[in-house]
Amino acid sequence: MSEQGVLRIGELSRRVGVSPELLRAWERRYGLLCPTRSQGGFRLYSTTDEQRVRRMLALQQQGLSPAVAAQTVADEADTADTADVAADALRQALAEALDRFDEAAANRAFDRALGTLSLDTLLREIVLDYLTDLGERWSAGQATVAQEHFATNVLRGRLLGLARDWGQGGGPLTVLACPPGELHDLGLICFGLALRAYGWRIAFLGADTPVDTLKHAADSLRPDLVVLTATVAQRLSQIQSELREVSGSTRLALAGAGASEALAASIGAELLDGDPVTQAARIVAAR
Numbered sequence: 001m002s003e004q005g006v007l008r009i010g011e012l013s014r015r016v017g018v019s020p021e022l023l024r025a026w027e028r029r030y031g032l033l034c035p036t037r038s039q040g041g042f043r044l045y046s047t048t049d050e051q052r053v054r055r056m057l058a059l060q061q062q063g064l065s066p067a068v069a070a071q072t073v074a075d076e077a078d079t080a081d082t083a084d085v086a087a088d089a090l091r092q093a094l095a096e097a098l099d100r101f102d103e104a105a106a107n108r109a110f111d112r113a114l115g116t117l118s119l120d121t122l123l124r125e126i127v128l129d130y131l132t133d134l135g136e137r138w139s140a141g142q143a144t145v146a147q148e149h150f151a152t153n154v155l156r157g158r159l160l161g162l163a164r165d166w167g168q169g170g171g172p173l174t175v176l177a178c179p180p181g182e183l184h185d186l187g188l189i190c191f192g193l194a195l196r197a198y199g200w201r202i203a204f205l206g207a208d209t210p211v212d213t214l215k216h217a218a219d220s221l222r223p224d225l226v227v228l229t230a231t232v233a234q235r236l237s238q239i240q241s242e243l244r245e246v247s248g249s250t251r252l253a254l255a256g257a258g259a260s261e262a263l264a265a266s267i268g269a270e271l272l273d274g275d276p277v278t279q280a281a282r283i284v285a286a287r
Contacts, residue, residue, distance in 0.1 A: 006044060006045075006046065006047070007044060007045040007049070007050070008042060008044065008045075009024070009035075009043055009045065012045045012049065012050060015050055016050060016054055016282075016285065017285065017286060018053060018057070023053065026053070026056070026066070026070065029066075029070075030070035030071075030074075031070075031074070032049075032052055032053070032056060032070050032073060032074075033045060033049045033052065033053070034046075034048075034049060035049065051278060052073050052077070054278065054281040054282055054285050055073050055076070055281060056069045056073050057281075057284075057285035058198060058285055059072055059073070061285070062198075076118075086116055086117065087113070087117060087121055087125040087126060090109055090112055090113040090116065090126060091125065091126050091129060091130055093105075093112075094106055094109040094110060094126060095130055095133070095134075097109055098130075098147070098150065098151040098155075099143070099147055099151075101146075101147075101150055103150075103154055106151075107154075107158070110126075110155075110158050113126045114162075119162075119194070119197055120277050123190045123277050124275060124277045124278075127155060127159070127186070128187070128190060128275055128277070130151075130155075131152075131186060131187075134148060134151055152186060155186060156185075156186055156189065159186065159189045159190065159193065160189065163189065163192060163193060163196070163204070166192060166193070166201070166202040167201050167202055167203055167204075168201065169199065169201050170201075171198075171199035171200045171201050172199075172201065172223075172225070173200070173201045173202075173203060173221060173224055173225075174192070174195060174200055174201070174202060174203070174223055174224060174226070174227060174283075175205060175214075175217050175218060175221060175223045175225070175226045175227070176188050176189075176192050176202060176203070176204050176205065176206075176227050176229075177204075177205035177206065177209040177213075177214050177226070177227070177228055178205075178206065178207045178208060178209055178228065178229055178230060179209065179214075179228055179230050179235045179236055179239055180208060180209070180210060180211060180235065180239070181208060182208060182229070182230045182232070182235050182258075183207045183208060184207070184229075184256075185229070187229060187255070187256065187276050188204075188206075188227070188229045188255070188276070189204070190276040190277065191229075191255070191272075191276035191277075191279060191280055192204060194276060194277045194280035195284070197280075198280065198281075198284045200224075200284075203217065203221055205217060211239050214226070214242075214246065215242060215246060218246050218249065218250050222250070223250060224250075224251065225250070225251045225252075225253065225283065226246060226250055227252075227253045227254075227255060227272065228243070228252070228253075228254055228255070229254070229255040229258075229259070230254075230256045230257075230258035230259065231256055231257045231258050232258045233258040233260065234258070236254060236259060236263060237263060240263075240266065240267050243267045243269065244267045244268060247267055247268035247269050248268065251270075252267070252268070252269040252270070253269055253270045253271070253272050254269050254270075254271055254272065255271075255272040255273075255276070255279065259271055261273075
């Protein structure tokens with residue numbers, strides 16, 4: 001995440017659902033936000049500021065007072081600065097093991113990350129950053145199809161291991177699925193794990209979910225949220241009418257490279273356009 005300020009306070013307010021007056025109060029009282037100044041003297045806020053606000057909202061929803069929530073956010077930021085160095089080394093160790101098809105070494109690196117880092121950091125700084133790098137290397141011809149398949153299957157197994165019993169409990173329920181033809185579900189699993197950390201229950205339908213199956217799940221489970229993710233726009237656009245039916249009865253969100261604001265608006269859905277961990281916090285804050 002860039003620390004360069006890019007958001008005026010009005011845009012930050014719109015994104016997080018907090019009034020500009022309250023944002024200024026949190027900045028003044030708790031030092032929650034760290035804006036820079038434009039040449040014209042306007043405060044400009046970074047995506048890190050946005051993350052801090054979303055995290056504070058989530059903590060308040062859990063019952064913490066504003067002062068305690070703000071201190072918790074500050075403490076987590078201090079911990080994250082130290083964890084960044086460890087995360088870089090662990091991500092490199094994981095990448096090297098996966099590239100040479102060494103599953104045992106990859107599992108050891110994942111175990112070290114799991115024991116050292118918070119879940120958010122594990123998902124964002126290890127898994128998602130690695131997958132982004134792998135995708136870029138694959139596109140550039142620097143990683144083979146075999147390496148991509150091996151790595152994603154190893155990581156998928158580990159993530160689903162963390163997801164055991166994620167449908168249990170009494171929290172809000174979300175249904176997670178990929179539309180027909182979509183096989184990439186690792187980002188969706190990361191989203192589910194991050195949402196589960198806030199007490200949500202997960203009904204995971206996974207990759208290549210038939211539309212009728214999705215509609216039946218939405219009708220029978222009556223979830224608080226349905227999320228679909230796709231890497232290609234056509235996989236969502238070709239089932240617009242069915243998705244419009246789903247959005248008529250439950251909250252629906254679209255995510256992934258194949259989702260767009262225009263497509264989401266056309267079917268009455270919302271767009272989740274950031275990384276899965278941040279978007280999970282956004283969902284919790286907006287509830």
